Amino acid sequence: MSEGVYHVPVLLKEVLEGLDIQPDGVYVDVTFGGGGHSKAILQQLSSKGRLIVFDQDADAQQNVPVDDRILFVPHNFRHLKRFLRLHQVPPVQGILADLGVSSHQFDEASRGFSIRFDAPLDMRMDQRAETTAFDVVMSYSAAQLHKLFEQYGEVTNAKTLANTIVQQRDKVSLKTIENFKQALHSVVKGNPNRYFAQVFQALRIEVNDELGALKDLLTQIPEVLAPGGRAAIITFHSLEDRIVKNYFKKGLFEEVEDTNPFGQDTNKAPLTVVTKKPIVPSEKEQKENPRSRSAKLRIAVK
Structure with missing residues (x-):
């Protein structure tokens, strides 16, 4: 199955720049999908670099390239810390999450994600659920x-x-x-x-308990990142974007009123925001890949 058909990677150039890839580093792509982002990360890694990829959708495993530097974990990214520990992965230099449903999932009629086809009302990303x-x-x-x-x-x-x-x-x-x-x-x-x-x-x-899984992922990111490591998260609707924005900024999921009269920020966020405003696709990208239209990329560093 060719990458172009499976899923076009969104904001690819911006993701690679945002992750600031170190050739010998260890990176995690928690939403492997068609492997577009992963392929580009691998191209920037040396023979010492490593890439761990997560995907709970069994179909995604067909896209994993034959490469000693890559490890595929067939599970939901909410179990990030557990599986990195299991595989004895050291603190990592970067984590990427692209929260969009892959084009393949929308186009595979039997999965029941798309209103374009008649199929069972299913929508499970992980068929084991x-x-x-x-x-x-x-x-x-x-x-x-x-x-x-x-x-x-x-x-x-x-x-x-x-x-x-x-x-x-x-x-x-x-x-x-x-x-x-x-x-x-x-x-x-x-x-x-x-x-x-x-x-x-x-x-x-x-x-798929998508918002619960996202919160679980976010709270684990500071624990698995090495100092100076970066997290890049692409969201596709306001609910997800709000969760990511609040967590990156405050280390919390809800908006909080600042009640401190001295104006000091009492919530110490575990990460530092790199993108004051989210990065969005260029007009050219939106034209070439209409599904990228609502994408927003936020980056934070430990």
């Missing part, structure tokens, strides 16, 4: 679904949508993407594709 999107829509209460669509999908009529799902799930099958869309067509607001993209984003985040 138990809960599918179908399980979520069948078992969550109206209140849980409402919160989910409002927070993770920013769906305008999240409450109506949640109530409709609960009413419809006893009457009709919601097992496939087509069934699901048909059952809910009466509540769609605005452009149906955009509407369902938001609904699917919310379900995907929930099924």
Whole structure:
């Protein structure tokens, strides 16, 4: 499977510059995917350099190049510290996370990530996981679904949508993407594709506990980075970007009011922000790869 087809690496030049790669260093790509970023990192490493790559999606393993310097870990990046310790990896010089769903996952109809195909309502990144999107829509209460669509999908009529799902799930099958869309067509607001993209984003985040995994990853980064080591994180929606921004800046996930009257910052962030503003793709990149449009890169150093 060629890299171009699988997933085009977003903000590639900016990531390589941001990581400030040392040829003999040890680097971690926690979202290997099509291996585009990894391939470029390997090209900058000497024979002494090492690259550890994580991906919970079994399909990604087909893209790992034959190279003694690379180690593939078939697990979610929330277990970063555990597996680095298991493989006796020393403190690392850089960590990269590209939080976008790979183009391959969207294009592989059977995975149920895309509204373009009819397939089971699945959306698991890790096929070993138990809960599918179908399980979520069948078992969550109206209140849980409402919160989910409002927070993770920013769906305008999240409450109506949640109530409709609960009413419809006893009457009709919601097992496939087509069934699901048909059952809910009466509540769609605005452009149906955009509407369902938001609904699917919310379900995907929930099924894969994406925000929980991101928080787990962030808190481990300072522990596995060597002094002077860098973290580069690419996000694709405001929820993720806010979490990364707050953690890099304050070492916390929520916005906090500064109550200290003397203006001293009482929260000592474990990392120092390199990018005051997030780096976004150039117009040229956005044109060539429309899926890069919402990407934001933030970099911090230990």
